[in-house]
Amino acid sequence: MDYVEIISIFAENKPGKLEKITEVLAKENxxxxxxSIISVKDFGVIKFLVDMPEKAYQKFKEKGFTVAKxxxxxxxxxxxxxxxxxxxxxxxxxxxxxxxxxxxxxETRKKAYFVFEVDELEKAWELxxxxxxxxxxxxxxxxx
Amino acid sequence: MERKxxxxxxxLLPRKELKKLQLQKLQRVVRKVYQKVPHYKExxxxxxxxxxxxxxxxxxxxxxxxxxxxxxxxxxxxxxxEPLEKAVRLHTSSGTTGKPKAIFFSEKDIWSxxxxxxxxLFMSGARSQDILQNSMTYGLFTGALxxxxxxxLLGMLVxxxxxxxxxxxxxxxxxxxxxxxxxxxxxxxYVATVIQEKRLEPGKDIKLKRVYLGAExxxxxxxxxxxxxxxxxxxxxxxxxxxxxxGVGFECPAKKGLHIWEDAFYVEIINPETGEPVxxxxxxxxxxxxxxxxxxxIIRYRTRDLTRFISEPCPCGRTHIRIxxxxxxxxxxxxxxGVNIFPQQIENVIMGIKGVAQNYQIILEGYDExxxxxxxxxxxxxxxxxxxLKLKEEITEKLRQAIQVRPKVELVEPGELPVxxxxxxxxIDKRTL
Numbered sequence: 001m002d003y004v005e006i007i008s009i010f011a012e013n014k015p016g017k018l019e020k021i022t023e024v025l026a027k028e029n030x031x032x033x034x035x036s037i038i039s040v041k042d043f044g045v046i047k048f049l050v051d052m053p054e055k056a057y058q059k060f061k062e063k064g065f066t067v068a069k070x071x072x073x074x075x076x077x078x079x080x081x082x083x084x085x086x087x088x089x090x091x092x093x094x095x096x097x098x099x100x101x102x103x104x105x106x107e108t109r110k111k112a113y114f115v116f117e118v119d120e121l122e123k124a125w126e127l128x129x130x131x132x133x134x135x136x137x138x139x140x141x142x143x144x
Numbered sequence: 145m146e147r148k149x150x151x152x153x154x155x156l157l158p159r160k161e162l163k164k165l166q167l168q169k170l171q172r173v174v175r176k177v178y179q180k181v182p183h184y185k186e187x188x189x190x191x192x193x194x195x196x197x198x199x200x201x202x203x204x205x206x207x208x209x210x211x212x213x214x215x216x217x218x219x220x221x222x223x224x225x226e227p228l229e230k231a232v233r234l235h236t237s238s239g240t241t242g243k244p245k246a247i248f249f250s251e252k253d254i255w256s257x258x259x260x261x262x263x264x265l266f267m268s269g270a271r272s273q274d275i276l277q278n279s280m281t282y283g284l285f286t287g288a289l290x291x292x293x294x295x296x297l298l299g300m301l302v303x304x305x306x307x308x309x310x311x312x313x314x315x316x317x318x319x320x321x322x323x324x325x326x327x328x329x330x331x332x333x334y335v336a337t338v339i340q341e342k343r344l345e346p347g348k349d350i351k352l353k354r355v356y357l358g359a360e361x362x363x364x365x366x367x368x369x370x371x372x373x374x375x376x377x378x379x380x381x382x383x384x385x386x387x388x389x390x391g392v393g394f395e396c397p398a399k400k401g402l403h404i405w406e407d408a409f410y411v412e413i414i415n416p417e418t419g420e421p422v423x424x425x426x427x428x429x430x431x432x433x434x435x436x437x438x439x440x441x442i443i444r445y446r447t448r449d450l451t452r453f454i455s456e457p458c459p460c461g462r463t464h465i466r467i468x469x470x471x472x473x474x475x476x477x478x479x480x481x482g483v484n485i486f487p488q489q490i491e492n493v494i495m496g497i498k499g500v501a502q503n504y505q506i507i508l509e510g511y512d513e514x515x516x517x518x519x520x521x522x523x524x525x526x527x528x529x530x531x532x533l534k535l536k537e538e539i540t541e542k543l544r545q546a547i548q549v550r551p552k553v554e555l556v557e558p559g560e561l562p563v564x565x566x567x568x569x570x571x572i573d574k575r576t577l
Contacts, residue, residue, distance in 0.1 A: 008527030010520065012556050038529050042554040045529045066520065066557050068527030099528065117528070 001125045002135040003071045004115065005053045006102070009046045010066040013039055021046060024063055030056050033141060034104035034115060049104050049115055052144040071121050073128065074104065074113040074136025087114050087133070094127040104136070148461075150266035150298075151259075154407050155462045162463055163201060166410055169435040171198050174207065177441055180225040183217055184443065204410070205421065209431065209444045212245065215386070220246040223440050231439045236284045237385035247286075247385050250439040254293060257388040260405050261294020264394035267403075267460075268354055268379045270324055272299030277316055279305045279327040279335075280359065286389025287359050291326050294391060300324070307331060310338050317350050324354045326381075326390075329362035329370070333502045336373040346375035356381045358390050361470055361488050365495030369502065380469050386445055387432050393467060401454040401466035408436050411465060412444070413453055427452045430467065450486075478506075478571055480514045485547050487570045490516060493542045499524035499535045503561040509574040514551040516543060519558045 011017045018037070025032060025048070034049040050056045053069065060067040075091075077083045091098060101116035113136045118124040129135075149155045157165070175195040177184040188194060191208040198204060214223070221228060231248040249257070270276070276295045280288035282304060295302045305316055307327065313335055316322060327335070332355055344350050352374055357367070358381035367378045382393035382402050392409060393402035404411050410433040413422050422428035430447045454466040477486050487506060494504050494516075501519040508514055518539060520532070536553050544550045 006527070008525075010525050010532070010555075010557060012554075012560065040529065040533065043532065043556070045527070045532070047527070064559060066522050066525045068525050070527040099530070 001122065001129075002073070002137050003121060003125070004049065004074050004136055004138050004141075005069045006072050006115065006117070007048045007050060007053055007056050007060065008068050008070050009048075009060060010043065011046055012043050013041065018046065021060075021065070024059055024065075025050065025056060028052075028055060028059050030059075031143075033106075034102040034113075036100065036102040038100065047100070047102060049102060049141075051141055053138075053142065055144055070117055072101075072115050072117045073121070073124060074115040075128075076134035076136070077103075077112045077114050079109055079112060083112075084114060090131060090133065091116070091128070094124075096124045096127055104141075106141070150263040155263070155267075155464065157407070157463055159463050162406055165407060166435065167198075167201055169407075170201070170204060170410055170433065171195065173433070173435060173437075173441045174198050174443065176225055177443060181223055183214065183222055187214075201410075204433075204444075205412070207444055209419065209446050210442050211446050212448075215245040223442070224248060225441055226250065226439050233289075234284075235286045235289075235385050235389065237286070245386060247388075248439045249388070252438050253388065253436075253440075255297075256408065256436045257290050257391055258293035258297045260388075260391035260408055261291055262298040263405070264381070264391055265295060265298050265300070265324075265356075267394060267396050267462075268356070268377070269397060270295075270298065270300060270354060274323045274353075275301045275303065275320055276324045276326060277303045277305050277313070277320075277322040279307050279313060279325060279331065282306050286383070286385045288326075290383070290389035290391060291356075310335055314339060314342070314344070314350075317352065318344070321351045323351055324356065325352060326356040326358070328359045329357045329366055330360065332357055332370050332378075333366065336370055337502070340373060346373075350374065352376045354379060358383060361476070361486075363488050363492040363495055364469070365492055366502070369495060382449075382467075382470060384447060384449075386442060386447075387434060388437065392432065396458060396460040396462060398459050400458070401468055403458070403462055403464045403466050404432075406464045409433065410435055411467070413451065413467075414446075416446075416450075422452075424455060425452055427468075427471065430470070476571070478508065478573065480508065480549050481512050483547060483549050485549065489546050490543065491570075493546045494518055494539065497535075497539055497542065499531075500539070501558045503558075504570065505561050506571045507574065508571070512575065514549060515554060516551045517554045517556050517561060519561055520555050522558050 031051040032048055036047045038045050057069055075087050077087055096118055099117045104113040104115055178188055178195045187208045193206050230250045232251045233249040235247045236244040278288050278292055282288040292302055303316055355376050355378045371378050379395045380402055381390050383390035393404045395402050412431040413428040414431050415422050416429040427450055430449045430451050432445050433443050434441050449470040451467045451470045477484055499521050501521050503519045505517040536555055540553045
């Protein structure tokens, strides 16, 4: 199964929170490849795709953050009009529900991936694995 | 055969005889304050009663109450019933109002209270080979010292640790094999969490068997949580400085309410509005009279604590009446949108929900807006927001059912809310009405 791990952090919605979180990554020389922020009034969840997921997870944990790893599937997007539409259409045609997503631009103007979370990873993988798309592998970007 | 009761004659005394004993003691104490304390004499006069009017326990309800305000009159020596030289100890209680109340103990008073503690500890299963770490505040507050004397009287080894410095608390437990600990519930939760984080094994690294919790109200869920975390028995311990400190009420191993030692206290529960006794089993304000105290007896003291009688005989065999765990002080109660709420009601709900840690805070602001901040449990977070939203909805809905007011629930990170090492400050009222 080709899947990647996303680092997800619980954060209260208050000034300086995102700064503190990104500072951890900066200090440890961990590169952010993609991120998303979801906020619901008093709190939010910040997610990162990074080049050193295990290290990032451990560091956040050490520093007392409320952090979790979530598996996600990544599919390569074509950089042209309709690129995202086609990938999303494929996913929905299989009845797979996207819970949350972020985009990883691997090479500017050349290569990008749509990285999404689903309710049941293995089931989604079974449905998608034979499609003629390029899946993102940890080994494509993990550097630890 | 192993001894089951510390003082079987008194603990198993049939209720009829217990009441006879109480009447004798009451008559004596009422006579004494009438003769020795001008403030009481005047109060009795105003109420139109004299000591000779106390012919049965029924008559006692005609005698005036003592309130906190009475303790401020002629402060600090006004309520002494004996010359000051007979007193050997002073304790004060600041309470929430800020004004101190001075309570004096004669030597006899110290040891009568210590005996009640020894009896209570024995009832919980503690024996002279046990080691008690006393993690309450030593000083003007009665909590630690009174327990200390009682535990020593029973022959336990007492470690006078005092509160705070959690690392040292745990070190003491490990080094000396502490089997019993006395602390506030909020601090107990904190210490238990640290013990878990250090991956110390209850029964092996930590030999605790019994935890005595007092000085602040807490819920049954909190008790269960601590019992599970530390693999111990938690006993509720009730007292107040005005009544001599801890040892007034204590749980037996049945853990269904607290026995009040009726040979030492006369217990009533009244309607706080009317002052009349409540119907059997109804919730009301606890009113206590000291039966043995010599230096500073107190008659019909309104504790402001709300509770109810449990009249069914206790499986432990003791005849002394039980009260429900105090639901909170009448003073802790706050009113939101016309509804009376106790912090314990909120705590009960929160502790019963999976996914939250132990700390919470209630903030009242604006126009009767109620915010409940709850720390999420680190292990509950799976990275997804849906789960958090569901949790928030669950807490909101369960709180609404419990208190009839829909609060605004805010989830915060673990460790974000202030940790209490003493009496927890749970309610912050910022309303400007």
